[in-house]
Amino acid sequence: MARNWYPVIDYEKCTGCLTCFNFCPHGVYGLREDGKPLVVNPDNCVEMCGGCQKVCPTGAIRYNGDIAE
Numbered sequence: 001m002a003r004n005w006y007p008v009i010d011y012e013k014c015t016g017c018l019t020c021f022n023f024c025p026h027g028v029y030g031l032r033e034d035g036k037p038l039v040v041n042p043d044n045c046v047e048m049c050g051g052c053q054k055v056c057p058t059g060a061i062r063y064n065g066d067i068a069e
């Protein structure tokens with residue numbers, strides 16, 4: 001079964017506050033060289049969790065798999 005639910009960050013909106021990085025308890029996020037979060041373990045993401053999207057202050061997080069077909 002293919003995994004298709006994981007966060008996708010819009011770096012145009014992301015401020016690098018790292019709220020998502022600090023919030024996620026599953027190690028989905030790592031850091032880029034510029035200090036912004038990077039999705040490094042998409043397979044660890046809990047399907048339909050959505051927690052990091054709720055805490056992101058700039059609406060920069062969407063989910064692959066959450067896009068209407």
Ligand code: SF4
Nearest residue numbers: 024045046049050052
């Ligand atoms: S949706 Fe949940 S499990 Fe997935 S990255 Fe965000 S906080 Fe972590």
Ligand code: SF4
Nearest residue numbers: 014015017018020056
């Ligand atoms: S919470 Fe939103 S703005 Fe802050 S680092 Fe994560 S994606 Fe960027």
